[in-house]
Amino acid sequence: MLGLYIYAYMSPKLELKTANQFYIYDKNEELVYQGSGNSEWVDIEDISPNLINAVISVEDKNFYQHQGFDYLRIAKAMFVNIKNHQIKQGASTISQQYIKNMYLDFSQTWKRKIQEAFLTLELEVHYDKDEILEGYLNTINYGQGNYGIESASSFYFNKKPNELTLEEACILAGISKNPSKYNPLSNYDESIKRAKVVAQSLVNNKYIDEQTYNSLFQDKIEIYGKNNENNLQMLMYYQDAVLDELENINSIPNSLIESGGLKIYTNLDLNAQSILEKNILNYIKADDDLQVASIIINPTTGEVISLSGGVDYTTSQFNRAIQAKRQVGSTMKAFLYYTALENGLVSSSTFSSEATTFTLANNKSYSPSNYGNKYANKEITMAAAIAMSDNIYAVKTNLFLGPEKLVETAKRVGIKKNLPQNPSLALGTTEMSMLDYATGYTTLASGGYQNELHLIKKVEDLDGNILYENKNESKLVLNENYVYILNEMLANTSNATFSDYTRPTALTISSKLTKKYAIKTGTTNTDFWTIGYNKDLLMLVWIGYDDNREVSSKNNSIAKNIWADTVEEILKDKEDNWYEKPENVEGNVLNAISGKTTNNSKEAAMFYFVKGSYYDNDDIEAVNKETKE
Numbered sequence: 001m002l003g004l005y006i007y008a009y010m011s012p013k014l015e016l017k018t019a020n021q022f023y024i025y026d027k028n029e030e031l032v033y034q035g036s037g038n039s040e041w042v043d044i045e046d047i048s049p050n051l052i053n054a055v056i057s058v059e060d061k062n063f064y065q066h067q068g069f070d071y072l073r074i075a076k077a078m079f080v081n082i083k084n085h086q087i088k089q090g091a092s093t094i095s096q097q098y099i100k101n102m103y104l105d106f107s108q109t110w111k112r113k114i115q116e117a118f119l120t121l122e123l124e125v126h127y128d129k130d131e132i133l134e135g136y137l138n139t140i141n142y143g144q145g146n147y148g149i150e151s152a153s154s155f156y157f158n159k160k161p162n163e164l165t166l167e168e169a170c171i172l173a174g175i176s177k178n179p180s181k182y183n184p185l186s187n188y189d190e191s192i193k194r195a196k197v198v199a200q201s202l203v204n205n206k207y208i209d210e211q212t213y214n215s216l217f218q219d220k221i222e223i224y225g226k227n228n229e230n231n232l233q234m235l236m237y238y239q240d241a242v243l244d245e246l247e248n249i250n251s252i253p254n255s256l257i258e259s260g261g262l263k264i265y266t267n268l269d270l271n272a273q274s275i276l277e278k279n280i281l282n283y284i285k286a287d288d289d290l291q292v293a294s295i296i297i298n299p300t301t302g303e304v305i306s307l308s309g310g311v312d313y314t315t316s317q318f319n320r321a322i323q324a325k326r327q328v329g330s331t332m333k334a335f336l337y338y339t340a341l342e343n344g345l346v347s348s349s350t351f352s353s354e355a356t357t358f359t360l361a362n363n364k365s366y367s368p369s370n371y372g373n374k375y376a377n378k379e380i381t382m383a384a385a386i387a388m389s390d391n392i393y394a395v396k397t398n399l400f401l402g403p404e405k406l407v408e409t410a411k412r413v414g415i416k417k418n419l420p421q422n423p424s425l426a427l428g429t430t431e432m433s434m435l436d437y438a439t440g441y442t443t444l445a446s447g448g449y450q451n452e453l454h455l456i457k458k459v460e461d462l463d464g465n466i467l468y469e470n471k472n473e474s475k476l477v478l479n480e481n482y483v484y485i486l487n488e489m490l491a492n493t494s495n496a497t498f499s500d501y502t503r504p505t506a507l508t509i510s511s512k513l514t515k516k517y518a519i520k521t522g523t524t525n526t527d528f529w530t531i532g533y534n535k536d537l538l539m540l541v542w543i544g545y546d547d548n549r550e551v552s553s554k555n556n557s558i559a560k561n562i563w564a565d566t567v568e569e570i571l572k573d574k575e576d577n578w579y580e581k582p583e584n585v586e587g588n589v590l591n592a593i594s595g596k597t598t599n600n601s602k603e604a605a606m607f608y609f610v611k612g613s614y615y616d617n618d619d620i621e622a623v624n625k626e627t628k629e
Contacts, residue, residue: 021261021262022243022262022264023262023263023264024239024242024264024266024268025263025264025265025266026266026268026269026270027266027267027268027269027305027457029265030270032235032239032268032270033235033239041138042134042137042138042148042149042150042161043134044130044131044133044134044137046160046161046162047134047137047149047161047162048161048162048163048164048169050164050165050166050168050169050170051137051149051161051164051169051172051173052133052137053169053202053207054166054169054170054172054173054198054199054201054202054207055094055133055136055137055173056094056133056205057173057198057201057202057204057205057207058173058174058197058198058201059094059097059173059176060093060094061201061205062093063093063094063095063129063133064129066093094132094133094136095123095124095132097136098123098132098135098136098139099119099123137149137161138150140152140175140176141176141179142155142156142172142175142176142179142183143175143179143180143182143183143185143186144179144183144185144186144225144236144313144314144317149161149172152172152175153168153172155224155225155226156168156171156172156183156184156185156223156224156225157222157223157224158224158226166199166208166212166216167195167216167217167221168221170195170196170198170199170202170216171184171191171192171194171195171221173195173198174191174194174195174197174198175191175194177194180317182194184221184223185223185225185314185315186314186315186316188223192217192221195217196216196217199213199216199217200213225314232270232273232274232277233277233312233313233314234273234276234277234280234308234309234310234311234312234313235273235277235313236313236317237307237308237309237310237313237319237321238266238268238273238306238307238308238455240309240317240319240322241304241307241309241319241321241322241435241455242264242266242455242456244319244322245454245455245456246262246264246456246459249456249459249468251467251468252459252467252468261461261462262459262460262461262462262467263459263460263461263462263464264456264459265456265457265458265459265460266455266456266457267298267303267304267305267454267455267456267457268305268306268455269296269305269306271570272296272305272306272566272570273305273306273307273308275566275569275570276294276296276306276308276562276566277308279561279562279565279566279569280292280294280308280311280562281311282562282565283558283561283562284311284543284558289545289546289547290311290543290544290545290551290555290558291310291311291316291320291543291544291545291546292308292310292311292320292541292542292543292558292559292562293308293309293310293320293321293324293434293541293542294306294307294308294321294539294540294541294542294562294566295307295321295434295435295438295539295540296537296538296539296566296570297438297442297445297453297537297538297539298536298537298538299442299445299446299451299533299535299536299537299538300446300451300535301451301472302442302451302452302453302454302472302474303454303455303457304453304454304455307321307455308321309321309322309323309324316546318546320434320542320546321434321435322433322434322435323433324433324434324546325431325432325433326431326432326434326526326527326542326544327428327429327430327431327524327526327527328428328430328431328432328437328522328527328529329427329428329521329522329523329524329527329528329529330389330391330394330427330428330505330520330521330522330523331428331437331441331520331521331522331529331531332406332425332426332427332428332430332522333386333389333394333426333427333428333520334386334441334444334486334490334520334531335406335409335410335413335440335444336394336397336398336406336409336426337382337385337386337397337486337489338409338444338478338482338483338486339401339405339406339408339409340382340397340401341482341485341486342409342478342479342482343401343405345382345397346382346609346610346613346614346615347381347382347383347485347488347489347607347608347609348381348382348383348590348595348607348609348614348615348617349381349382349595350379350380350381350382350594350595350617351379351380351385351392351393351396351397352376352377352378352379352380352392353370353375353376353377353378353379353380353385353390353392353393353501354375354376354377354378354392355367355369355373355375355392356368356392356395356396358395358399358423360423366395366423366424368391368392368395368423368424368427369391370390370391370392370502371389371391371502371523372502374501374502375392375501376390376500376501376593377501378594379594380393380500380593380594381590381592381593381594381595381607382397382489383489383492383498383592383595383605383607384498384500384592384593385397386489386490386492386493386520387489387492387493387495387498387504387505387592388498388499388500388501388502388503388504388505389493389505389520389521391427394426394427395423395424395426395427397426398423398425398426399423403420403421403422403423403425403426404421406419406425406426407419407420407421407425410440412450412477412478413439413440413443413444413450413477413478414439414440414442414443414450414452414477415432415436415437415439415440416436416439417430417432417433417436417437428522428524429524434540434542435453437540438453438538438540439452439453441531441533441538441540442538443477443478444478444483444486444487444518444533445518445533445534445535445538446474447480447483447484447535447579448476448477448478448479448480448483449474449475449476449477450474450475450476450477451472451474452470452472452473454470454472456468456470457469457470458470480582481582481584481585481610482610484579484581484582484585484608485585485608485609485610486518487518487579488518488606488608489608490518490519490520491516491517491518491519492504492592492605493505493506493507493519493520493521494506494507494509494510494513494517494519495507495510495592495605496510497592497602497603497604497605498592498593498605500592500593505519505520505521506519506521506530506532506560508557508560509557509560509561509563509564512561512564512565512568513564513568514568514576515534515568515571515576515577515578516534516576516578517532517533517534517567518532518533518534519531519532519563520532521559521560523556525550525551526544526545526548526549526550526551527542527543527544527551528542528543528544528551528555528556528558528559529541529542529559530559530560530562530563531563532563532567534576534577534578534579535577535578535579536571536574536577537567537570537571539563539566539567541559541562541563542559543555543558543559543562581608584610584611585608585609585610585611586608586609586611586614587606587607587608587609588606588607588609588614589604589605589606589607590604590605590607590617591603591604591605592604592605594617595607595617596616596617597616
C-alpha cells in the first residue's frame with residue numbers, strides 16, 4: 001500500500017476546478033450554462049457547517065480519518081451483502097464518489113473499480129481533506145439540472161450556501177443518493193423522508209441532539225424552484241440535447257467529455273427560446289398532463305436555434321424532442337406528394353375521395369377513413385387533398401406509386417428511421433423521434449438541400465483550442481422544381497379557396513399569418529402535430545400525453561396556435577421571404593377542387609407545373625368518356 005501511495009504521489013496532480021465543467025454559450029457567445037451551475041467556485045469557508053456536517057454524517061462519517069478508503073466500512077458492507085445474498089450496502093467514501101463523478105462512468109466492472117481506486121489514491125495524496133470536500137460539494141448532481149452547492153442553494157431555496165438552515169441542509173445532503181427521486185421540487189414527500197434519514201445520521205454522529213432532531217420538519221419547507229440567472233424553465237431541454245449531441249461527436253475523446261472543462265458554442269437563440277416558452281405556457285394549463293415538444297430550425301444551415309422537450313423541466317426531465325417516439329400522422333403526406341410529383345403525377349391529378357376498402361396481398365384488406373368520416377364523394381385534386389388532408393387520396397397515391405417509393409424518399413431527405421413499406425405509412429402510423437423527423441422537413445424547407453441538424457457550432461478546451469467545428473455541408477438531394485410545387489401546395493392549407501367537404505387544415509390560424517408559409521398538420525388519436533416553414537424558419541410542434549392516452553379534439557388547435565404565434569413573433573421584423581419560382585415551373589389558374597379550367601374567381605387557385613407537364617382535366621375526362629363508350 002505504501003508503494004501505491006508513493007506511486008500515486010509521483011503521478012500528475014489531478015485538476016479539480018475544471019472537472020465536470022461545461023460552459024455552454026448561445027449564438028452570440030454569451031454564457032448561458034455552466035456544468036456546476038455557477039461561474040464561481042465556492043470555497044468551503046463559504047458553505048454552511050450545517051451542510052458539511054450533514055454530508056459527512058450521511059455519506060462518509062470517517063472522512064477526516066481515512067486515506068481514501070474506509071476499510072472497516074468495506075468489511076461491514078461485505079458481511080451484510082454476503083449474509084443477504086445481494087448488495088444491500090455500499091462503502092464508497094466521499095473521495096471515491098468525487099472521483100467517480102468527475103472522471104468515470106458508472107459501470108460495475110473490475111477495470112472501472114481499479115481505475116477508481118488508483119485515482120482516489122492520487123486525489124488523497126495531492127489534496128487535503130477540506131480541498132477534496134470542497135470539490136465534491138461543488139460538483140454534486142443535485143437534480144433539476146443543478147450541479148454544485150451554489151446552484152442548488154440558489155435554485156431550491158434562493159439562498160447562498162452559507163445561509164442554509166439545518167432543515168435545508170438535510171434536504172440538499174439527501175438529494176445525491178438519487179437526484180430524480182429525492183429532489184424536493186418534483187418529489188417533496190420523498191425528499192423529506194430522505195432528509196430525516198440524514199438528520200438521524202447527524203444525531204448518531206453527535207452533531208445534533210434528539211431534541212433538535214424532534215424539532216425538525218414540523219412545518220412544510222418552502223421550495224423556491226427557480227434559477228435566478230435564467231428563469232426559462234424549458235431551456236434545460238436545449239442544454240440536455242446539446243450534451244447528447246456532444247457525446248456523439250467522434251473527434252472529441254470520451255475521457256475529455258467525462259472530465260469536462262469544455263466550452264461549447266451553440267446555435268441557441270435566447271429570444272426565440274423565450275418566445276417559444278411563452279407561447280407554450282400560454283396554451284397549456286399548469287394542472288394538465290398534456291405535454292409539448294418543439295424544435296425551431298434555420299433551414300438554410302440546419303442550425304437548431306430553439307428546442308423544448310416538455311412543458312416544465314423541473315417536473316419532468318424526459319426530453320420529448322429527442323427521446324420520444326411518436327406517430328407523425330398526416331405530416332408524412334408532404335413526403336408522399338413530393339414522391340408523387342417526382343413519379344409522374346401533377347398538382348391537378350385527381351383521385352376519388354370516398355369511403356374505400358383496399359384489397360391487399362394475401363387477401364388482406366385495409367379500410368382507412370378521413371377525419372370525422374367526411375368524404376368528397378367525387379374526384380379531387382392533389383392540391384385539394386393536401387389542403388384538406390384527405391386520407392383516401394393519400395393511400396390511393398401510396399398504393400399507385402408503390403410504398404417502397406415513399407420509403408426511398410424518406411431516406412433521401414435524411415430520415416434515419418427504418419420505415420415499413422405498407423399502405424398506412426402515407427398516414428404517418430410509424431413512430432419517429434422529432435429530431436430525426438425534422439431532418440426530413442429541413443430538406444423540404446431548404447428547397448431540396450439536406451443539411452445535418454446541429455445544436456453545436458464548435459467546441460473548445462479551456463485554453464481555446466478548437467476540438468470540433470461544424471462545417472455545415474449542404475447536399476442537393478431533391479428536384480428543386482418539385483420541391484417548389486410541393487411548397488406551394490402546402491401553402492394552400494391556410495387558403496379558404498380549397499374549402500369543400502371540409503376546410504383546409506390550417507385555415508383556423510390564417511388570420512394570424514402575415515407571411516406565406518408551407519404548413520402541414522397531423523392528427524392521430526394520441527398526437528397533434530403542426531409543422532410549417534418558409535426560407536427563414538422551420539418549426540415543428542407536437543402535443544400529446546406521455547402515457548399515449550387519447551388527446552381530446554378540443555385540444556386540436558393548441559399545436560397550431562403555438563406554431564403561429566411563435567413563428568410570427570420571431571419573424572415580425574423580417575420581410576416575407578418565400579421561395580423563388582424556378583425557371584422550369586409555370587402556373588395555371590384552375591378550379592381548386594376539380595382541377596378544371598374556370599372563370600369563377602371564388603373557386604379559382606394557382607396550380608404549378610413543370611413546363612410541359614400540365615394537362616387539362618376537361619380533356620382527360622372527355623378522353624376517358626370516349627374510351628368507355
